[in-house]
Amino acid sequence: MIFKEIARDGNTSARCGILHTGHGDIETPIFMPVGTVGSVKGVYHRDLEKDIHAQIILGNTYHLYLRPGTDIINKAGGLHKFISWNKPVLTDSGGFQVFSLSARRKLTEDGCIFNSHIDGSRHIFTPENNVDTQRKIGADIIMALDECTPGQADHKYALNSLLLTQKWLERCVYRFKHTDPLYGYEQYFFPIVQGCIYSDLRKMAAEHAASLDMDGYAIGGLSVGEPVEKMYEMIEVLDPLLPRDKPRYLMGVGTPANILEGIARGVDMFDCVMPTRNGRNGMLFTWNGIMNMRNRKWAEDFSPIDPDGTSFVDKTYSRSYLRHMFVAGEMIAAQIASEHNLAFYLELVKTAGDHIKKGDFQAWKNATVKNLENRL
Numbered sequence: 001m002i003f004k005e006i007a008r009d010g011n012t013s014a015r016c017g018i019l020h021t022g023h024g025d026i027e028t029p030i031f032m033p034v035g036t037v038g039s040v041k042g043v044y045h046r047d048l049e050k051d052i053h054a055q056i057i058l059g060n061t062y063h064l065y066l067r068p069g070t071d072i073i074n075k076a077g078g079l080h081k082f083i084s085w086n087k088p089v090l091t092d093s094g095g096f097q098v099f100s101l102s103a104r105r106k107l108t109e110d111g112c113i114f115n116s117h118i119d120g121s122r123h124i125f126t127p128e129n130n131v132d133t134q135r136k137i138g139a140d141i142i143m144a145l146d147e148c149t150p151g152q153a154d155h156k157y158a159l160n161s162l163l164l165t166q167k168w169l170e171r172c173v174y175r176f177k178h179t180d181p182l183y184g185y186e187q188y189f190f191p192i193v194q195g196c197i198y199s200d201l202r203k204m205a206a207e208h209a210a211s212l213d214m215d216g217y218a219i220g221g222l223s224v225g226e227p228v229e230k231m232y233e234m235i236e237v238l239d240p241l242l243p244r245d246k247p248r249y250l251m252g253v254g255t256p257a258n259i260l261e262g263i264a265r266g267v268d269m270f271d272c273v274m275p276t277r278n279g280r281n282g283m284l285f286t287w288n289g290i291m292n293m294r295n296r297k298w299a300e301d302f303s304p305i306d307p308d309g310t311s312f313v314d315k316t317y318s319r320s321y322l323r324h325m326f327v328a329g330e331m332i333a334a335q336i337a338s339e340h341n342l343a344f345y346l347e348l349v350k351t352a353g354d355h356i357k358k359g360d361f362q363a364w365k366n367a368t369v370k371n372l373e374n375r376l
Contacts, residue, residue: 001141001188001215003247007353011362013239013266016353019216019247021140022185023080023088026055028247028268029352031259031345032090034276036060037067038083041276042335043342045085051311052342053350056087058271061134061143062094066116066123070136078138078183090271091139093130095146095192095220096252107147107164127171131179131189138183143218144172146192151225158196165194166208173212188215190249196221197230199237206241216247219267223253231258235265242266256285256348256372260365263352275345279337282326285344289374291319293337298323305336311343 007016019026033040033048035057040048048054059079064070076082079089098105098112105114111126125133127145134142146165149158169191176189191209195201209217219238222231235250242248249269250262259270275285284291286306291298301319309315313336325333355361 001186001247003216003245005244007357009264009356009361010359012264012365014263014352014356014361014365015266015268016356017247017268019268021056021088021188023086023140024055026088027350027353029259029263029349030055030269031349032056032058032269032271033342033345034058034271034273035083035089036273037063038079040338040342042280042331042338043276045083047339048085048342049087052339053310053346054087054342056140057085057089059089059091059137059139060094060097061091061130061137062097062125064091064137065094065133066118070133073138074136074182080138080183088140089138090141090249091134091137091143092251093134093143093145093192094125095143096148098125098147109164109167111145111168112147127168128175131172131175135179135182135187138181139187140185141188141190141216142176144169144189144191146194146220148224149194149196149221151197151221151223151230153196155196155198155201158194158198158201161196162194162201162205165192166205169209169212173214190214190216190218192218192220192251193238193242194221195234197226197234199234202234202237203241206238210241210243214246216249216269217242218249218251220251222250223258228258232261232265235262235267239266256345257369259345259348260352260369260372263349263356264362264365270349275341276338279341280334282333282337283341284337285341285372286376287344287368288371289376290372291376293319293323293333294326295323305340306344309340309343310347311339313339314343 002020130145149161193205195205250267282293298319306314355364
């Protein structure tokens with residue numbers, strides 16, 4: 001992977017860069033819409049590319065492995081061809097999904113034994129077969145198998161969890177380096193830095209991951225129950241420790257304010273289900289704050305959904321109409337809200353990049369964060 005930093009803020013660790021992949025360049029900072037099973041819920045790929053301006057999307061190894069299965073994806077020629085998406089894809093290893101299935105899984109030195117949430121069948125992810133699975137899926141960026149430590153874990157549990165993650169990581173790296181891509185383009189590998197809310201463990205994890213000299217580095221195990229101040233503190237701990245010539249990816253985070261604060265602390269890449277999940281429940285993110293589109297106050301508001309929005313839905317539909325669609329239970333309500341939110345998130349990181357280049361990112365960020373979480 002070739003990552004080139006093109007601008008850096010003088011007052012924070014925020015930066016802009018270009019990340020080159022076999023399916024195109026990615027301008028950072030970037031938000032990556034989540035397409036867990038090969039689709040971003042409720043959004044056409046056409047709109048992802050032309051309206052939302054997504055540069056990369058996510059798939060999830062756990063879900064794609066179980067359904068439709070890697071044999072079908074392989075026969076299709078890889079995930080890009082299977083889902084008709086010719087831009088970059090990143091796959092999570094499934095570690096977080098396994099973490100969330102605590103009643104259905106068992107962790108061992110060899111790997112993670114789990115029962116399918118679909119039919120109860122028994123499976124195992126080892127570091128080796130997890131890399132093989134992601135090779136077969138064909139993502140441009142693949143992630144290490146890890147244990148996502150609960151945010152409130154004590155130090156002893158977090159240490160033992162990290163030691164297991166590090167053993168798995170070394171095996172993942174060995175497997176990755178001794179296997180080849182299947183579809184004619186390069187694949188890249190990111191270790192995941194764990195360590196819960198403990199500075200000493202985060203430092204240990206970062207130093208170990210950096211010593212392996214891989215293509216980029218992910219920060220995992222945050223926004224999983226710990227206070228937001230602790231999340232920011234852990235990112236700050238990692239900022240001077242992770243290689244500056246490699247991209248940094250904060251996994252599963254978060255609100256618009258979280259993203260701007262992450263950028264300020266040196267993070268380049270983000271993903272989260274919040275834009276689509278909250279959108280399906282009637283929550284819209286805007287530059288002026290959060291709108292609950294089920295509220296009665298919008299019933300006779302015939303103004304555009306968001307005059308400052310960049311998506312076609314913002315100017316096409318009124319707030320009154322969108323509220324009516326939610327109250328009526330129409331599918332198009334979730335589609336409109338998801339499209340708006342994703343377009344807003346992509347515009348958010350693009351605008352952040354513009355201010356990094358301009359040199360006034362810190363002042364802009366501080367002023368913007370105050371508005372983002374207003375309740376309208």
